Amino acid sequence: MSDDQRSETRRELGAFLKSRRARIAPRDVGLAGDVRRRTPGLRREEVALLAGVGVTWYTWFEQGRDIQVSAHFLERVARALRLDAAERAHLFALAQNRPPPQAPGPASTVTPPLRRMLDSLPGPAYIKTARWDVLAWNPALVAVFGDLARIAPAHRNMLWLVFADPEYRGTMSDWEPDARSMLAKFRLEYGRHGDHPDFVRLVRELSDASPEFRRWWPEQDVLGAVEGVKRFRHPVAGEIEFEHTTFMLDHAPDLRLVVYTPLPGKDARKVRRLRQSLA
Structure with missing residues (x-):
């Protein structure tokens, strides 16, 4: 990033912070109001007080000075300014040029439109959480x-x-290359959520249940989301090859849509016959 781009980003950051504190009335956060105040919303020192950070450091931050701030600092500021998920992500992007750490919250809902879209897909598909728990799947997967x-x-x-x-x-x-690939991709999610007890419990349970998992997990392999071809054996239809693709869901960034598209030709015909027999 050039110096001009960094300067513009810092100006944008300052304007964003000023606009967010201007919309919060002191009485909304338990502070005494002052009818004579010239500043709309909160003052900088009030934001610093609510966030539990130094007034000078927050002032420099909002002024766009070239200082380094931690994710912990940004989280405190986000809470003090009552930022929603999109605003929090925007704050991290402006301040650190990266998305904020992800923290699993309440399970996202598979909405009716999402369910209908899932059911309409001709190949097997499912929706999973960051922990890889499956929330929904379609008839083709069945x-x-x-x-x-x-x-x-x-x-x-x-x-x-x-x-x-x-x-x-x-x-x-x-099985082995596919399992290793899945484990390496899960490692990324674990890195974002590894202090959450649900993730820790899953790793512990898998280590107890699978000698391969227990042996491979300490290897620390990491793999980003990749497309590719996977082969599966069906007891009636025999071997079927699929292209697999993973999508983020815009309304629920903690969920992923995983789609298996049968290769054109005999594999697609096999899946079509299996779906017809199920129907």
């Missing part, structure tokens, strides 16, 4: 891999199915 409803909700997790469910593991023609 036809090819079986109904996930028969699996206990506590184990309705893609990593658990791959490493600890013998039936699901048996459907994977290239």
